[in-house]
Amino acid sequence: MMKVLVSDNISQAGIEILKDSGVDVTFNTELSYEELLEEIGKYDGIILRSMTPLNEEVLSYADNLKVIARAGSGYDNIDVDAASKYGIIVLNTPGQNTISAAEQSIALMLGLSRNVPQANEALHDGIWDRNKYQGIEINEKVLGIIGLGRVGGNVATRAKAFNMEVIANDPYIPAERGKKLGVELVGFKELLQRSDYISVHTPLTDETFHILGKKEFAQMKEGVRIINAARGENVDTYALAEAVKEGKVAGAALDVHEEEPLGEEHPLLKLKDKVIVSPHLGGTTVEAMDNVAIDAAKQVISVLKGNLPRTPLNAPALQPEAMKEIEPYINLAKKLGSFYSQWAEERIKELEISYRGELAEKNISPITTSLLIGVLNPILDATVNSVNAALIAEERGINIIESKSSTTDRYSNLIELKVETETGVNNLIGTVFDDTDLRIVEINGYKVNAIPEGNLLITNHTDKPGVIGQIGTLLGENDINIANMQLGRNDIGGEAVMVMGIDNKLNSKVKEEIFAIDGISDIKDVKL
Structure with a gap:
């Protein structure tokens, strides 16, 4: 038994x-x-x-x-x-707990709109004051959803039943999903400017940490209301408290907090007439x-009984001999995928993976799966692994194409990732030297020899004297050490790509200073 x-x-x-x-x-x-x-x-x-x-x-x-x-x-x-x-x-x-989390978001929005917790507390204290707790309708208001995944999608469906206009920002959701839900997909800045209510439903990543902060509150409508039942650190709650005090934000309802339990001295707790808090109850229902x-x-x-689980966190490994042959390329593929997601940050329509050289004769299925894991894990709240990666990509509307060629012009083996987005096509090419040395050798047609490891700074810039020097000076002034640097260019004085390995992650201030350098057209930082 x-x-x-x-x-x-x-x-x-x-x-x-x-x-x-x-x-x-x-x-x-x-x-x-x-x-x-x-x-x-x-x-x-x-x-x-x-x-x-x-x-x-x-x-x-x-x-x-x-x-x-x-x-x-x-x-x-x-x-x-x-x-x-x-x-x-x-x-x-x-x-x-998707439904429970979505319903908690709706409950917070309704409670915030009609001052339910405040009125309840007052009445229990013997105070009958209908004027003080007059609320507003959510009918015909604009709800902006940040993150249109499972929970965000369920919130959208329920909000539309209340006759709200729902807009959403999620760069990794296909347009078809928005249409199916009856939700208008918009840019992040537009969402901030148009929304009467903003509800956050993103995982916590480097990109979504404090996705709503002082700068974002400044761009919002006067009297906007904020709901967060996703991750506490998605919202800079000290900046939120200031925005509520100043009247920019009319109210907030938070089920999750930057520190749990919420500290007794947190400024939001001093704003109980305008702020509702609950102790992380989103998924806690019978x-x-x-x-x-x-x-x-x-x-x-x-x-x-001998079957695979529906949602595994690990999976059986390949036979040792087969794994030894392709393991370096499994690692390379995952790095390429993760690099791409953090670098491009665009909705993916089609993903083509080409295998060239001797690699084309190997079992490439685990390599493709590893690449999908690399692409999807940085951008999704769901666990992506070797069993469910292809299914999740399909659910996201990403078309996957594999191709093989036994010939290659420069290296014995290459993996090329070509990604079609709504604005164009991006490509990365990588290889492995001496079975362990992983390299990115081409970025959008620019030849490089970059090590996909640690913190990377990637720029697109005009190839002219002084640009790289100014970047180095700025990094030095901010105590950020340079580990290595690769430059790719096709013409002297034309456009160029730089990949720089640095010992510390950039903060937003340093990124803004680099972006302000004359000649810089784009800057991204990647953690591998």
């Missing part, structure tokens, strides 16, 4: 599914670390949330463990690499807790 340990509190609905399938279930949420080491080897599977530590030491005792299921999305308490080493499949249950437990249980049963 299959044995499964449930080591954290989950809904009884998931436990019943396991039992109904003939699984011997042990429910024990009180195991000490030492007891976990003693017990883990008895089980074929384990379902947990965030409290059980599955580090490499624990997993080294898990002699019979075949599957780890996280009932929820986050998995910081699981050493996925160690699990892979021991041949244990790890899965999570993302998306099961239904969501049932959903994650049921999903985890069903996937555990499927894996124990």
